[in-house]
Amino acid sequence: MSFNDPVSDLLTRIRNASMARHRFVDVQWSVLSQNIAQLLKDESFIEHFLVKNEGGKSHMRIFLRYNTKREPLIRGLTRVSKPGRRRYVGYNDIPRVFNGLGISIVSTSKGVLVGSNARHQKVGGELLCQVW
Numbered sequence: 001m002s003f004n005d006p007v008s009d010l011l012t013r014i015r016n017a018s019m020a021r022h023r024f025v026d027v028q029w030s031v032l033s034q035n036i037a038q039l040l041k042d043e044s045f046i047e048h049f050l051v052k053n054e055g056g057k058s059h060m061r062i063f064l065r066y067n068t069k070r071e072p073l074i075r076g077l078t079r080v081s082k083p084g085r086r087r088y089v090g091y092n093d094i095p096r097v098f099n100g101l102g103i104s105i106v107s108t109s110k111g112v113l114v115g116s117n118a119r120h121q122k123v124g125g126e127l128l129c130q131v132w
Contacts, residue, residue, distance in 0.1 A: 004083055006030050010037075011077045011129055014046075018064050018072035029058035035112040036105060036128070037062055043103050043114065045074050045131060076102075080127045090124040102132025 010033045017025035027033060029051055037049045037060060047063040065073045081087040089095075094104055094115040104115030108125035118125065 005079075006033055007036065007128060008079050008082070011079055014062060014064070014074065015077045018074050021066070021070060021072070022064065024061050024063045027060050027062065029060045032107075032112065033060060039103070039105055039112060039114055040074075040131065043131075045103075074131060076130075076132050078130045080104075080129055087127050088125065089127045091119050091122045094119050094124070094127070095130070097130045098132050102130060105129050105131065 006028060010027050013025050013027050034049075034051065037046065040046045040062075041048055045065065047065050049060055049062045051058060051060050053059075067073060089106070094106060096115070097104055100116075105128045106113050106115055106118045106125045107128055108118055108121075108123040110118075110121060110123055112128070113121070113123070113125075
């Protein structure tokens, strides 16, 4: 299966798996996908993730988090910057998602960062997605 945008594929698979109440979801591995998964883990949107290599191809298994009523903690995922239209923001223009209840993920010169950390370090970059 070929696709042009691995970040959109990652977000769509996570969104679909959480809505279907799956325990985990498998996605194709890339450094950017792993960095996004690490940020989601650090912000407690997912439990953890594993990277495995089978037959020369690397995959990542992401374990999703749910509350006690089995409702997903990820309520929404939005891809902001797309391959056809990139969106770059300065550190002052990084949006706050639901007044701090969600996160913005920004690809900066210092790596992939959560919007609040990028604002604190005063670096802007490509606004990849928003999670709440």
